Amino acid sequence: MKIVITESKDYSKEAIDLYGSMGNVVVCNNLTRAEFLNITQDAKLVVVRLDHTLDREFFENAKELKAIGTPTTGLDHIDKDAAKKHGVNIYSLRGEQAYLESIAATPEHTLALLLSLLRRVPAAHKHVMEGGWNRNLFKGHEIKGSTIGIYGFGRVARLFASYVHNMGAKVTAFDPYVDKRVMEDHDVMWVERDELFKQSNILMIHALLTPQTKNSIGEKELALLPQGAFIVNTARGQIIEEKALVERLHLKSIAGIAVDVLADERDDGDWFKTSLLHEYAKHHENAIITPHIAGATYDSMESTENFIAKKCIRFMTGKNTEQDNKHFDDKWMEAITKRKGQEFSLYVPEDEKPKTQRQFNLHNYMEFIGKQVKGRGFTSSLELGAGRGTISLYLKKRFGFDVTLNDVSDNAMELARANFQYFNESAEFQVGDAATLPFPDNSFDVVTSIGLMEHLDNYTGVINEAYRVLKPEGVMVQINIPKKRSIQLLNTGYRKILKLFGVSLRPDFPRNTDKPKDYAQHTRDAGFEGVQTLNVNPFPLFVPLPMFMDRALTYAYRAINGLRRVFKKYPFRTTYGFSQCHFLVGWKGEAEDEPSTSNLKPSAYQEVLVKEKQLA
Structure with a gap:
């Protein structure tokens, strides 16, 4: 079995060895589109991060392909309909809720972006590097006492909410797929969709990108935000209408934006030419952009790469x-x-x-x-x-x-x-x-x-x-x-x-x-x-x-x-x-070395099934 790992730089050695137990592993990096299509055309399993787009052309070209492994929760880099049409399974982190609860990289980076935005850290750093030392130029805002509204209450949002709740923020959230009681268990108040925008002086974007959430935050929603609100997005760039966002930044009704994602992002730089937010950020310090690095820690990437390797092995070598x-x-x-x-x-x-x-x-x-x-x-x-x-x-x-x-x-x-x-x-x-x-x-x-x-x-x-x-x-x-x-x-x-x-x-x-x-x-x-x-x-x-x-x-x-x-x-x-x-x-x-805490006798049904347990 030919297995291709397309972005192998700093890839987990344990994961590579695990894939090696299934077949011949080809590791590569910095592939052009033509090289990518060529090396994967006879592969049974292709392992990707986010550098490559797996579209209809890719699936039609990869005639032997059985599965895709991707240590990501988002799947917008993969044409899922084309994968299904060609009978290719996708093994990802999506839905692995319990495992992902242990991965803190993205919520930590989200908090870092928020603090950098509120406290104007990049601009202050630049000021010092240029020889300045005037703190009065960089007065910021605190998380304590703010109302933070979370749009989409999945795994990252829940961890982030615990951070800012402990820092003294009031946290509200909207997610039509999450029960109110789940939010309450995380000390978060459920609110209606429009109320989320009206109340939030800090808006956090944590929704999955779906046809329903694409461009779901536009001019109408941004106009509901209080004057001087801040926005942080570590989910997907396409969730916010970029044109409406930049217009609001120019009007100063939105005080600042920090993102780890942009619409239509790719590994090459050509797409920057059409990115309105990227162009705005080049000339304004109240826009912070990082290149989709929220999950990119050595710790989390090694862990998720190992997890996906084990998942691929389970499903590709199991008897079923x-x-x-x-x-x-x-x-x-x-x-x-x-x-x-x-x-x-x-x-x-x-x-x-x-x-x-x-x-x-x-x-x-x-x-x-x-x-x-x-x-x-x-x-x-x-x-x-x-x-x-x-x-x-x-x-x-x-x-x-x-x-x-x-x-x-x-x-x-x-x-x-x-x-x-x-x-x-x-x-x-x-x-x-x-x-x-x-x-x-x-x-x-x-x-x-x-x-x-x-x-x-x-x-x-x-x-x-x-x-x-x-x-x-x-x-x-x-x-x-x-x-x-x-x-x-x-x-x-x-x-x-x-x-x-x-x-x-x-x-x-x-x-x-x-x-x-x-x-x-x-x-x-x-x-x-x-x-x-x-x-x-x-x-x-x-x-x-x-x-x-x-x-x-x-x-x-x-x-x-x-x-x-x-x-x-x-x-x-x-x-x-x-x-x-x-x-x-x-x-x-x-439990060993612990006395029994149960004095209950088996029910009539249990008498049919089990002998009464012997006490330690």
Whole structure:
């Protein structure tokens, strides 16, 4: 496999060695456009920073390309539609929320730009270099007591907000995709969009560049700012209309601007000729421009380069094929575009009954999980392979948990966000591999998954990670749907019946052949205690069906389940032969050298599953 690292100056040696474990690595630097296209035309993996534009021409030229690796959150240097058309995966930092929380380079540079602007540091330095020493020429402004408005409340904004809040600023923010309670958790006041501009004597731009945010701050928004406001932008230059900005600077209604980004920036200097802000800055000290260096520290670049190298290796050498992952991504995109009925949300509010088969199954699963966590003082959970996030939404709604969702699919996380917003709830969403989680040890009380493990040929890494991030005395609860003959025969038969009516389903997702005992053994090997499995769900799932048939079947299942409840502690339990899936439960032991803090006895459901844990 040919791997090309196109901007290798000061590149992490560890990352280069990691790429070398996959194939032949070609490192280069300062490539012209022609050289770039030539050297990447037969590459399987191309690793870039920001120097090169990966457009339609690039993808049409790179005939062998399978993936792009870029240690950036912004992706405007890559034509994502062209990448999708040519079947090229993009592995970036976007969505890696938990990992990025540890990277402080960009928020630190943002603070540096703000202080430089308010205290006129560059102009004062120039004055001294020219032989001056008159401090009265450079009186500035303080952060303390100012109102700082943040446009876009992502990872960088949250870290920056913590800095200036501690410095005595009042911090407000607007972001239509972030719940008010998330902002409140960061000591930030949510405000309406127009109010953000009206109140902010310092405006910070931290939004992602999307079609919706491009040129979203124009003359109208700039006119709302108080007289003498300051602006700092370390997001993307295209978010602000440059012409309107420069006009406001000339009118002195905006006191100063500091940016690390410009519209249409490239590595060559020709584009400067059309940059109005660059031209203004050449003649005015109240405009500070740095060349997109916010993330450019030795520490952060080495860390992110290593992270992306590991991410590329995981996805390009794992047993799951790229086509398998695409099936899952397509599944979630289909759910997102439908956004109605059972295809959108499977959560059943507490005062309602399940109306569809999917809701019926999930409702029973949630009842079981609830019995494992209730009354144990748990407050946090992580859902792996979360999909639309039904488990997390249940734990949030019923128990008030702080929930984090993880999935390898961006589309799945978009659907989960929509699901939570629909029910007016907040969560943390993290796109990434469940086998290499970015969270510290002992982070969560509960780790859950549903329908994840059976799709992995090697799932031991996921179980090991679940154990690592669980707190002592925490619990892992999985719902696994194994490949077994009874399910496959039913599945195949139903597909043939549907085909008679002209309905064709996508191929079933690949599954491993492990049995419950295999999952249990791997769980014990990871260090879990009290490991047990429980075969559940004797009710086959027939989808798709016309809604009236789906609801009629669901009502029948509910009636049968009600009768079974008379004779069984857990009516959803069945034998292995009739089960559609199984629960896997494991407990993490108590912290070493610490006495037990729990005097709780297992619930009736837990008696079915686990032996009571032995106290230290």
